[in-house]
Amino acid sequence: MNESELEDLLSTPRDRTVAALAACPGDIVILGAGGKMGPSLARMARRAASAAGGATCRVIAVSRWSSEAAQRALKEVGVETIRCDLLDREAVAALPGAPNVIFMAGQKFGTTGAPAMTWGMNTLVPAICAERYSESRIVAFSTGNVYSLTPIDSGGARETDAVGPVGEYAASCLGRERMFELYADRRGTRSAIVRLNYAIDLRYGVLVDIATRVFRDEEISLAMGHVNVIWQGDANRVAIECLAHASAPPFVVNVTGTTTLSVRALADWFGERFGKAPRFTGAEGRDALLSNASQMAATFGEPEVSLSRMQEWIADWVESGGPLLGKPTKFEARDGKF
Numbered sequence: 198m199n200e201s202e203l204e205d206l207l208s209t210p211r212d213r214t215v216a217a218l219a220a221c222p223g224d225i226v227i228l229g230a231g232g233k234m235g236p237s238l239a240r241m242a243r244r245a246a247s248a249a250g251g252a253t254c255r256v257i258a259v260s261r262w263s264s265e266a267a268q269r270a271l272k273e274v275g276v277e278t279i280r281c282d283l284l285d286r287e288a289v290a291a292l293p294g295a296p297n298v299i300f301m302a303g304q305k306f307g308t309t310g311a312p313a314m315t316w317g318m319n320t321l322v323p324a325i326c327a328e329r330y331s332e333s334r335i336v337a338f339s340t341g342n343v344y345s346l347t348p349i350d351s352g353g354a355r356e357t358d359a360v361g362p363v364g365e366y367a368a369s370c371l372g373r374e375r376m377f378e379l380y381a382d383r384r385g386t387r388s389a390i391v392r393l394n395y396a397i398d399l400r401y402g403v404l405v406d407i408a409t410r411v412f413r414d415e416e417i418s419l420a421m422g423h424v425n426v427i428w429q430g431d432a433n434r435v436a437i438e439c440l441a442h443a444s445a446p447p448f449v450v451n452v453t454g455t456t457t458l459s460v461r462a463l464a465d466w467f468g469e470r471f472g473k474a475p476r477f478t479g480a481e482g483r484d485a486l487l488s489n490a491s492q493m494a495a496t497f498g499e500p501e502v503s504l505s506r507m508q509e510w511i512a513d514w515v516e517s518g519g520p521l522l523g524k525p526t527k528f529e530a531r532d533g534k535f
Contacts, residue, residue, distance in 0.1 A: 198320065198510065199226035204400055205271075207430045208240035210437070213497065217438040219241070219249040221334060222255065224254040224295035228283060228326055229302025231260030234396060236267050238299065238433045239276045242424055245437060247275075257293055258284070258294060283322045284453045285344070289329050297440050299328045300337040300418065303373070305366055309454065319373035327380040327388075334387045337377050341394035341425070342367035344474045346484040349423050350458065352435040353487035356392070356449045364533015374447075375415050380444035388447035394488055395453070396429040397507055399514040401522040404507055405462065411467040411475050422460050422481025425453040425488055428502035435497045442496070451488040454500060460529075463508075469514045482531075 198206075218225075224382045225246065237378050239258040246254045257277045262268045268278045282290050283302050320369050323337065344354035344359030361369045380386040380387040403424050410417050442448045462474040525534050 198399070198514070204240065206236060207237035207398065208244060209430060210241050210245035211434055211501070212276045214241065214245045214434045217441040218245045218251065221297050221440045222251060222254070222265070223297055224293070225258045225297040226293065226295040226300065226330070228259050229300065229303060230258035231262050231264060231267060232301060233398065233401060233524070234429055234433065235260065235301050236271055237303070237429060238436060239271055239275055241430075241433050242299070242437055243274060243276050243291050253452040255295070257295065258314065259292060261323045262272045263353060275291065283326060284317055286325055292329065294333075295330070296333055298326075298333045298335045299436060299440075300326055300335055302326070304368070305339065313364060316369045318374065319366075319369035320376060321374040323376040327376055327386060331380055331384040331386045334440050335377065336375065336389045336391060336439045336443065338436065339368035339374050339390050339392045340367070340370050341373045341392050341486060341488040342451065342533070343374065343392060344486070344488065347487050348489070349483050351487070353425065353457065356451060356453070356492055361381050362392060362533070363531075364535075365535050366535050377447055381447050385445050386447050387468035389443045390447050390449045391436050391439060391452050392449065392488060393427075393432055393452045394434045394486065395424060395526060396424050396527060397426050398429045399522060400510055401524050401526070402426065402429075403526050403528045404463065404511050405515070405521065406525050406528065407463050408467045408511050409521070411464055411473055412471050412515050413475060414476065414480045416476045417460065417464050419460055419477050419479045419481050421485050421529045421530055423457050423485040423487060424460060424528055425490070426504070426507070427452060427454045427500050428507055430503055431500040435493060438497055450493050450496065451490050452493055453488045453490045455490045455494055455502065456504065457487055458504070466508060469517070
């Protein structure tokens with residue numbers, strides 16, 4: 198598989214995705230579309246909208262666009278792009294209106310060194326965008342980090358559980374959710390909040406972090422000894438389908454895999470595949486950052502890409518020297534510092 202084939206795979210909608218956009222006709226604005234997931238989600242939205250009979254529907258990807266190549270690639274598949282600093286109220290006010298909005302903007306890494314910018318991106322920007330698009334349906338990406346650590350055998354935190362963010366990043370993400378809740382309460386803005394952890398691509402993600410460390414004979418921390426993961430294409434599909442579930446108060450859903458995975462077992466699998474003995478540091482605790490995805494499975498169906506398939510794809514990618522984004526997830530952090 199090459200990068201072009203990977204992008205096609207990540208952006209392939211399913212029938213449910215097409216049906217969701219048929220039920221939510223009109224233009225789609227994707228705010229913060231220049232990150233790791235944004236380009237493939239924008240492509241999927243374009244493909245699903247066209248399949249739903251919305252060939253004239255505009256899909257507009259908004260970002261500061263530090264990558265001109267990503268911006269150009271989207272234009273080539275019919276996605277419009279706009280450069281915008283989402284902290285600029287006037288610039289956001291000038292963005293095109295649309296009945297459907299997917300909010301993906303945020304900052305995680307660098308929080309420790311620049312907490313003010315993290316709060317600006319994760320709490321102020323959502324307020325600015327919720328004001329601009331208060332009459333729209335909004336799907337807002339959040340994170341499972343808003344939960345506290347849960348016991349390994351609990352099955353993970355549920356949407357109805359009390360939140361307990363650890364660290365400024367997680368707290369600012371809870372602030373993001375509260376802004377959309379505020380506009381749902383005061384303006385009736387229909388929203389869906391997607392608590393995601395962790396999306397998997399072949400170029401980044403928890404499985405890539407583990408696989409590359411095994412392959413390079415690097416130590417693997419067991420501080421966060423268990424995780425949930427989901428294929429990015431599956432996460433993209435659920436996020437788009439959430440448009441049809443936007444409501445006031447917001448619809449909240451954990452988006453991740455339905456199985457609690459052992460970091461040690463994952464490393465051992467890659468070690469057997471690569472013919473290497475994984476090197477571990479630390480020991481597994483009795484709790485971890487885990488989310489229960491039973492509501493997602495009941496509402497949207499189980500993820501279509503299995504763990505075994507992700508492992509095989511990633512092992513092939515790493516062995517063949519496929520390009521990586523070089524952005525570790527830091528999934529092992531227990532103190533919320535990123």
